[in-house]
Amino acid sequence: MNNPAGAPKGREELRSESAPPLRLGTRRSKLATAQSGMVAEQVRQLTGRDVELVEITTYGDVSRENLAQIGGTGVFVSALRDALLAGDIDFAVHSLKDLPTAAPEGLTLAAIPVREDPRDALVARDGLTFESLPPGATVGTGSPRRAAQLNAWARSHGLNVETVPIRGNVDTRIGYVTSGKLDAVVLAAAGLNRIGRIAEATELIAADAVLPAPGQGALAVECAASNPELAAQLAGLDDPLTRIAVTAERSLLAALEAGCSAPVGALADLVADGQTSELRLRGVVGTTDGTSLVQMSITGPVPASDDEARALGRELAAEMLAKGAAGLMGERAL
Incomplete structure (x- = not known):
């Protein structure tokens, strides 16, 4: 409603008029701008300030090489972080799974x-599920983690499928299926949800079959440490349980000394035991051909702090390393 002439203005109205728009750095892809737009609206509600998207091209966006070959750690975030440190943007939104653990x-x-939903999703021709794919079917993925687990799943069920490396945005990847070049592709369910295309998934893959990437489905909102006032405002978006879960997952990844392009899957989730809940952390490391996997889990009280969550991740990593996980991470290429 318009403010009547001469009537006093509300606090939020005054703030929005006096403060310049906050500049939110985002990658240029449809998915990145969609999820950044969601965060921008939430920040507007929190701060009363306008938010404008500043599109930034990252090295991962322009390179057509396999992520494992270009050293996938940080390739989608470095340019955004440089812009933050230079003061060109006020805050940035990343897919958390793309963030280096350091x-x-x-x-x-x-x-x-x-x-969001942390699971992977299959988009296949003719409404097929993974286990109903015909012999010789081709499944596209840009992730060594997915390839390792999909190939292991196929082996355990006697399926004759081939995983092939692909790059590109959601449209490009789904286009491989609609054009007939591939029988199926695997993408993050969260991304399909955020751009309104989850109905195109023919199967949401259970975490029992394929563990997601550490932090998959979660977003990271980052700003300069020199702006504590903005950091405090942005903290209003934080979900404590999500932070605890992904902190445990990323601690596992860090303790394995693996980057975000390594064949490592992890998921921390609540499990109900009568009237109490515990946090279960599952992890997997495997060779990309699916012939060798180390898959383990640990369950304990829901961590009360980030430090406790990190300790849980380190504990599981130590058990996995004792079972030979380190030797499996050397084979990263698809």
Whole structure:
């Protein structure tokens, strides 16, 4: 409703008029701008300030090489972080699974909002599920983690399918199926949800079959450490349970000394035991041909702090390394 002439203006109205728009850095892809737009609206509600998207091209966006070959760790976030440190943007939104596990100097992970569906999704021709794919079917994925587990799944069920490496945005990947070049592709369910295309998935893959990437489905909202006021405002987006879960997953990844392009899957979720809930952390490491997997889990009280969550991740990593996980991570190429 318009403010009547001479009537006093509300606090939010005054703030929005006096403060310049916040600049939100985002990758240029349809998915990145969709999820950044969601966060922008939430920040507008929190701060009363306008938010404008600043599109930034990352090395991972322009390179057509396999992610494992270009050293996938950080290739989608470095340019955004450089812009933050240079003061060209005020905050950035990343897919958390793309973030290196090492904390960057001068930046603050201000918020991890409520997580979307962390599972992978199959998009296949003719409405097929993975186990109904015909002999010789081709399944596209750009992820060594997915390839390792899909190939292991196929082996355990006597399926004759071939995983093939692909790159590109959601449209490009699904286009491989609709054009007939591939029988199926595997993508993150969260991404399909965020751009309104989840109905095109022919199967949501259970985590019991394929564990997602550490942090998959979660977003990271990052700003400069030199702006504590903005960091405090952005913290209003934080979901404590999501933060605890992904902190445990990323601690596992870090303790395995593996990057985000390594064949490592992890998922922390609540399991109900009578009237109490515990946190179960599952992890998997495998060779991309699916012939060898180390898959283990650990369950304990829901961590009360990030430090406790990290300890859980390190504990599971130590058990996996004792079972030979390190020797499986050397084979990363698809």
